[in-house]
Amino acid sequence: MSLGGELLIGAVILVGLLGIVFPVLPGTILVAAAIGVWAFAVGGWAWGIFAAAATVIVLGEVIKYFVAGRSLKAAGIPNTTIAVGGVLGIIGFFVIPVIGLFIGFVVGAMIAELIRTRSARAAWRGTVSSSKAAVITIGIELFAALLGTAIWLVGAGVW
Template sequence: MPFWGEALVGLVIVVGLLGIVFPVLPGGILVGVAIGGWAVVVGGWAWAFFTAAALIIAVAEIVKYYVAGRTLKAAGVPNSTVIVGGIAGIIGFFVVPFVGLILGFILGAMLSELVRGWSLDQAWRGAWAAAKAAGASMIVELAGALTATVIWLAGAVAL
């Protein structure tokens, strides 16, 4: 693959990694698709590197939901709080770009907890637990995507 092709794959991977940190794009999937495209063009042993990277990304995608669910269950936060927070985060993203996603999520989760009949302090603890669960899942997904990126770099250098 010519250098510009590898640079393009690298650029798509960087966009995917940024999509994990700033949840606008399905970052892990984008990283996997970029590495898959590289494997299609390069062929041969590139498929082994893609398979390893895809497995890492798939495991990270599964584990991130497990970690978030376990964190929320330990804090006694129901799934409805996360759903309301997610919807409010999406709305907030369009009202106040980028920052609105996080603010909307926290405020939506807090509102959901208040509607459940909790005090302001309890609602804040529930919203904070939801935010920590979202952060933990982001870290797991980022770790998987970064590991897949290292695998791709090793393949790009080796092939």
């Protein structure tokens, strides 16, 4: 693949990594798809690089749900709190671009916990626990995507 092509793939991967931290785009999917396009263009041994990167990325996706679920269960937070936070986060994203996602999530989690616990103090603890779980999942997803990117960089450097 030409240098320009590899730089384009790298740019898409970078946008994907940013999409993980600032959930505007499906970051992990962009990273994996870009590496897949690179493997298709290069062919041969590049499919092995893609398989390794995709395996790491998929493992990260699976692990993040187990870790977040365990964290939420330990704090006694039901899935409805995360669902309400997620829905209000999405709405918030469109009301206040980018930062509205985070504000909406916190407000949604707080509302859900207030309704559930009927205590502002308990609701705030639940909101903090939900936010910590969300940050942990972003960290795990980003780490896996960065490992996948590192695998691609090694493969692209060998070519």
